Amino acid sequence: MSFNPLEQRGIPLDRQVRNWRELNVQPIDPDRCDPYTRCRIIAMNGIEVEAILFSHQLARNTVDPEVKRHLAETRYIEAQQQKAVNWLLPGVSSVLETTIAYEQVAVDLTAWVARMEPDPYLQQAYQFGVLEDFDHLYRYANLYEMIEHRKAESIVDNLTEVMPGRPTKYHHRHPYDNVRDPYDKSGTNPLSKLHALTIMAAEQQTMNFYMNTGPTYMEPIARQLYQEIGLIEEEHVTHYESLVDPGETWWEQLVNHEYNECYLYYSFMEQESDPKVKAIWELHLNMELEHLHAACDLMRRHDGREPQEVLAPELPNVLTFEPNKQYLRELLDTQMDLTTLGAGYVREAHERFEKMQEQIHGGEEPPSERVMVQHDEMFGREYRVQSEGEHPDPAMREK
Template structure:
């Protein structure tokens, strides 16, 4: 599929009525977990498109161009709203959160296995183990407070057990800045992967930032606050990988191409007929946006789209499927890593006076007992004798196998060994 060779329908440029904009919500107990994952993924992609459009608008002096951006942005906004309202009213905040974290885990694992850039793969693998741990902690809160086992919500596709302990995720801001890719030389998959993961993590960060305070008790509110701060680290990391030398119009073209790619991937892999029609319709709309972006690039910068993208044909499509074996392998091999500057290394190789340890001391003041993500597990264990997990076999990291304890040392304390 080459979206530059597709002709968008006349309907692609239309605005939706209130009636058509408000969709039929999915059934939370019957809809496949990966359909829910795709909906959140595309909600995040549309939010990124809208937010990028606003930033472009605020940094553009040409009102004719600003009007072109405003039209596309309004359509993107309508798309984002319809996708967001596919979520049913009876799905709780915490149930939706489980899907957010499942998206983070499986998407990151998929991208890490296909991306040709070793540095990007390291970044993906690093954050993978943290989102995996977040899923575990939210799942224990869900079972403890609502009696719902998250294994049902994830469809059995994704394991739920400890990753790198959340207390170890709290790093100094300087350790979240990465080396940027050069999109003039990068593979198309790397260009897409960095865009996709940045938008997805940004959506998660915003969800926690905006809705965390609405949780009905302090235990949950504190957990959303803590993990929301970690998601900010992830957004900084992934955003840093994107090429900052791209012009605004080059970035616009890349955003629209990325949306075309994602909608086509969703359409080709969707199992829900109702949602599949939405993916098809929005792919058509994004083809129109892409063609417009290419014309604007040619008009204002005298560039053809081929000067920005190495090819028009889509690379391998994004397909959601279980990533259990890969996550286990990354857990076993890299759970003790932390970030030091622009690289990743075992925590015992970090200097004692490094920003990492100074930040750890500041935010974790009072010790692990003061850290919400670990208080959740201890509360659950105190009530039930052991934590809640969904795992297909023994944990690959012996230090994380004990269901009656919660490790607060891995990836954080130099003297700790994973065995």
């Protein structure tokens, strides 16, 4: 059944503020929940954080006090939504367990978007990035077994494979080579805009999470691994945010953000298995419908355009968390040795890449390699004995 958020009304804005009792949501049980419920929570937290940060940036770039007041009102509601969503995560989970769930989000969300993306250039951007998050999951899995003596499979529930991707040490590129060409706002499919916003927000939240939680560990190898992968997440945010057309007006970006929130809350409501969490997705969707209508009014007033000119006439097929094992194995077979050059991709090392590798590694093995060595020393084996048909431990083409 089609769903057009522009034709739906939600909860009036003046009735959206919740009290402490309403915000005191019951967290999920990490031992009994669907892993993809946790993934949806992490993804929506990133979406809400992006909504808040974007609203702040817009407020800092307008002189109109009426606009500032409107943004402050909706932003407060977004902040309540973010708290309710993020507080669904259980306090009993360790930071490293949550980290592994973050990487499961990055892998299966980006893989799904890559499969559904209609633009070949944008699709390649997602395919390239997902092989790096795939390897980050593997490196953290090694650290998890070393520190907490548990397998990452207990968290991802074998929905996502835990095995090597493009080796993390090769993810360090010159910043010039992390900037992609943007889509053309006037000609791109509206779905592509939603994809770009979604993955950008998810990677931004991962970057923020690692930069803040990394130094909370005492173990030197943990602190170092978070530092290394945190730097790569910054590269990923640059990679994905550059896909968005910078020619979009502030008001165009605002309605895209609000429409995307409607899309994701609707998608997650449709597939959620936990009734208490599903009720939150439904509540927030009904809030976001009004946020979208308010943003549309601002666009009409300040851009002199109708939102229908830039938004899809109805929501696309629901964004789905689901296993992507075969798709990822195909990418491992065909795109393992890619790196970037300018706005494109190449299979051979180039001078700028090699110089960056020398500068960042300084002739030493980075934490992502040392965690493997230390794991082998501790357990006398690799993290996982591969079964027949699995992709072998990859090594990038000799540089």
